[in-house]
Amino acid sequence: MTAAARGRERPMSGNRKRLHIKTYGCQMNVYDSERMRDVLAPLGYEASETPEGADLVILNTCHIREKAAEKVYSELGRLRPLKAARQAEGGGMTIAVAGCVAQAEGAEIMARAPVVDLVVGPQSYHQLPELIARAHRARGEALQTEFEPEAKFDRLTAERAVDGPAAFLTVQEGCDKFCTFCVVPYTRGAEWSRPVDQIAAEARMLAAKGVKEITLLGQNVNAYSGEAPAGREADGRWGLAQLLRHLSLIGGIERLRYTTSHPRDMGDDLIAAHGDLEKLMPYLHLPLQAGSDRVLRAMNRRHTFAEYAELIARIREARPDIALSSDFIVGFPGETGADFEATMRAAREIGYASAYSFKYSRRPGTPGAAMPGQVPEDVKSERLAALQALLDDQQRAFNDSCVGRTLPVLFERPGKRAGQLGGRSPYLQAVHCDAPAALTGRIATVRVIAASKNALAGELCDRERGAA
Ligand code: 5AD
Ligand code: SF4
Numbered sequence: 001m002t003a004a005a006r007g008r009e010r011p012m013s014g015n016r017k018r019l020h021i022k023t024y025g026c027q028m029n030v031y032d033s034e035r036m037r038d039v040l041a042p043l044g045y046e047a048s049e050t051p052e053g054a055d056l057v058i059l060n061t062c063h064i065r066e067k068a069a070e071k072v073y074s075e076l077g078r079l080r081p082l083k084a085a086r087q088a089e090g091g092g093m094t095i096a097v098a099g100c101v102a103q104a105e106g107a108e109i110m111a112r113a114p115v116v117d118l119v120v121g122p123q124s125y126h127q128l129p130e131l132i133a134r135a136h137r138a139r140g141e142a143l144q145t146e147f148e149p150e151a152k153f154d155r156l157t158a159e160r161a162v163d164g165p166a167a168f169l170t171v172q173e174g175c176d177k178f179c180t181f182c183v184v185p186y187t188r189g190a191e192w193s194r195p196v197d198q199i200a201a202e203a204r205m206l207a208a209k210g211v212k213e214i215t216l217l218g219q220n221v222n223a224y225s226g227e228a229p230a231g232r233e234a235d236g237r238w239g240l241a242q243l244l245r246h247l248s249l250i251g252g253i254e255r256l257r258y259t260t261s262h263p264r265d266m267g268d269d270l271i272a273a274h275g276d277l278e279k280l281m282p283y284l285h286l287p288l289q290a291g292s293d294r295v296l297r298a299m300n301r302r303h304t305f306a307e308y309a310e311l312i313a314r315i316r317e318a319r320p321d322i323a324l325s326s327d328f329i330v331g332f333p334g335e336t337g338a339d340f341e342a343t344m345r346a347a348r349e350i351g352y353a354s355a356y357s358f359k360y361s362r363r364p365g366t367p368g369a370a371m372p373g374q375v376p377e378d379v380k381s382e383r384l385a386a387l388q389a390l391l392d393d394q395q396r397a398f399n400d401s402c403v404g405r406t407l408p409v410l411f412e413r414p415g416k417r418a419g420q421l422g423g424r425s426p427y428l429q430a431v432h433c434d435a436p437a438a439l440t441g442r443i444a445t446v447r448v449i450a451a452s453k454n455a456l457a458g459e460l461c462d463r464e465r466g467a468a
Helices: 003-009 027-043 068-088 100-112 122-137 149-155 196-208 240-247 268-276 293-298 305-318 337-350 377-401 462-467
Strands: 017-023 045-047 056-061 094-099 118-120 166-170 213-217 225-227 237-239 255-259 283-285 323-330 354-359 406-414 420-424 430-434 443-451 455-460
Touching: 017 027, 027 045, 027 056, 027 094, 027 122, 027 166, 027 213, 056 068, 056 100, 068 094, 068 100, 094 100, 094 122, 100 118, 100 122, 118 122, 166 196, 196 213, 196 225, 196 240, 213 240, 237 240, 240 255, 240 268, 268 305, 293 305, 293 337, 305 337, 323 337, 323 377, 337 377, 354 377, 377 443, 406 430, 406 455, 430 443
Parallel strands: 017 045, 017 056, 056 094, 094 118, 166 213, 213 255, 283 323, 323 354, 430 455
Antiparallel strands: 225 237, 406 420, 406 443, 420 430, 443 455
């Protein structure tokens, strides 16, 4: 690139500033951090790996499990001397708390941690530049957690920096399910879906930048219900299956995924898409949370285990090789030993390719926090260890079952060792393989030669080796 071309890419202000973002929690937050970086780039902010010497530090927080807020406060404690050092040098460090902790506890953070200049909820990132300017003038006046999702997506620049051939794309936010353990309906607000045309434009832009795989994100993504594209207004709103079919027509996009889903929103059309939409990858994260109907009811999950199992059977009928994933919570209030055994049985019956499991943690303001029968910590730990051992075995067994198969792998990045590339199988397994760097960003056929709990090792098939 010539110096002149670089110059044209310079931020409008020409005034370079250092931005450090620390991201906690889920993929949605990783995505949001990228959005914040994009929104701040035109103001001259360039990403910095460390907070030392940064002009702006953003802690993009997660509120989903206990201790999240405490982690933020201790990080703020570490930032305090860095901010003081910057001020002593005659510079300044603006500290922002973003994300779900900000949404839930904004006023409290401002009161408890004066080192914080501004607090910004997930719906207001497009207003960051304005908020930062206001914070510079009067610290404390910049509390901004109003819900305005439409404006957020309208105004966030359509131009995104992409990092490799696999990208996330938020299509839906918020949740109306109100599971009794969960803060999301309170922190992210009501379900809201982006219009199809807006999503398709972003997907086309990603494809033009070399993205091959898009994972559609939403807190409750299969509840997606977005405005139909121009010319199709008569359709009313489109669901996730229609959106996936629409995006699959975009040239360059080879793979589609979506996460996270609720069993109650797994419609027939979405199940059918798993059967006939080639670009939709055979992987589904469909949280069960618990195996006991009594606990499922107390969690307000709105389905029984039998209904979940029947749903899985229909999904497997449509796509027999689908890799299933789940979230589990152990030690929900009132969970007995027998309830927990029902969770173990359920996991055995379904058979997961991977899964996440957590000890229940009380989230203030959620119904679960006030329920009787809170389970002692040591019991939770015991149950978690037993469940995780089972899920680890299942993951290992699934990975072992792939040895000897040939799988298409999207190579995303250099591997751990020289001469290796790392990528993902259709089932979202990490795969590493000796391969030329020229295959980065491409899908190649790989024979799986070994498996561990967390990854597959493969070798390029002859045809691919010749082609590279
Ligand atoms: N305690 C433990 N786990 C929780 N999760 C959400 N809230 C809680 C909580 N209060 C888990 C659920 C959810 C995942 C993202 O985090 O399993 O699916
Ligand atoms: Fe939380 Fe998911 Fe339940 Fe919504 S469906 S309340 S995001 S756990």
